[in-house]
Amino acid sequence: MKIGIIQPYVTPGDFPRNVRAIIEAYRACLDDGADLVAAPAMSLSGPEPEGLLHRSAYAREHEDALRYMALEMGKVPLIMGSVEGLDGAGHPSRRFYVLTQDSVSKLDEFPGVIDVNNIGVCLVNGRESLEEISSRVHAELILYFPEAPWSMEQTVNMVEAARRTATGFHLPVGVIRHAGGRGETVDAGSSFLIDGDGRVCGVLAPFLPDERVVNTIKPGKHSFPGAGTALNLAIKAGIRDFISKGGYAGAVLMHADTPEFRLLESLVTEAQGESPCIWESAPDLENPLNRAETANLLLLSPCHKNALFHGARPEAHYLPFGDLFGSDLKGGRPGHFRRGSEDDILHSLVDLHRSGTDLITEGYSEIDVRSCQRAVERSAWSRRQSPPLLHLYGMPVPCPLLHRFSD
Incomplete structure (x- = not known):
């Protein structure tokens, strides 16, 4: 099974730019023989678009972008997430989508296991831990979509959690992440896939847009960037x-x-x-x-x-x-x-x-x-x-890049 992983560089609310970035990466994965392509949890909307959701045209532009993407799809399905608008309580409405040729399937935010091109895929939202999914894993592939900004400690813990999950269920686990900046924080990139024996099959570029087709049964020699490099x-x-x-x-x-x-x-x-x-x-x-x-x-x-x-x-x-x-x-x-x-x-x-x-x-x-x-x-x-001040030493914060102070 060959899994195409898209790690796009997207802008909140900029649908034309985001659609172009996703489609170009999707086509590159098709050229490399992918059986299934996965993009991050907020690919189309961009991460943290909350300030844009109150625009009257947001929901319409989002729907138009989905229709256009469906017209550009091939027979290989694309799984991605997005924020399509506000729900009845005024909270962001997050969804996953499966896009194939001329077709858009809307999924719940926690869809569980779905059948995609005869492949049982378990989708895990970023607010769940990989250890919390044991009751609903009857699949051939687990895809995890973390949403938290980068920190070195979080990256190390995520790799170890993915290994434990993969070896526990004897299933490949893909971790699909955004790349680049998000306002005052940074998204890590370095999406990766681990096979059922806990071996790393592929790692994408850190902090940069990238796409790659990873064979789930062919582990290679891949490494994650060290703390100083990251x-x-x-x-x-x-x-x-x-x-x-x-x-x-x-x-x-x-x-x-x-x-x-x-x-x-x-x-x-x-x-x-x-x-x-x-x-x-x-x-x-x-x-x-x-x-x-x-x-x-x-x-x-x-x-x-x-x-x-x-x-x-x-x-x-x-x-x-x-x-x-x-x-x-x-x-x-x-x-x-x-x-x-x-x-x-x-x-x-x-x-x-x-x-x-x-x-x-x-x-x-x-x-x-x-x-x-x-x-x-x-x-x-x-x-x-001196009076107490804000300290940045030790970096126990979500991200090392802060452009302004806050109380």
């Missing part, structure tokens, strides 16, 4: 998406002679394919924010959060890159910059909780070690005098 990709995808969907002409960076700035400049250049505009840093952040809005540019700052809290408007769009660098990115590009002895000492004292005596024994200068210890103690005393 975080780099997530930030680039988020910057690129926020610039394009926010209508910005580009990004502007505030200059700083720090490793954070050099790494941020590199990431933004890779994200948009050209070097970003760079402004000299100023003690008052109000002026750069006003200038960025006037020039229709997205302001990205290598500062830490403490610097951004003074004089900056909370609703302004910026990324406090220094916090990500200090917690999650410092190991992502080891060849991008070199750490001095003082950086190594601070890293050992603060992050590794080592004693100054151990560092002196290893050969570090006692003057440098004691100086760093005093600096850490002064910093800790200052923090205790």
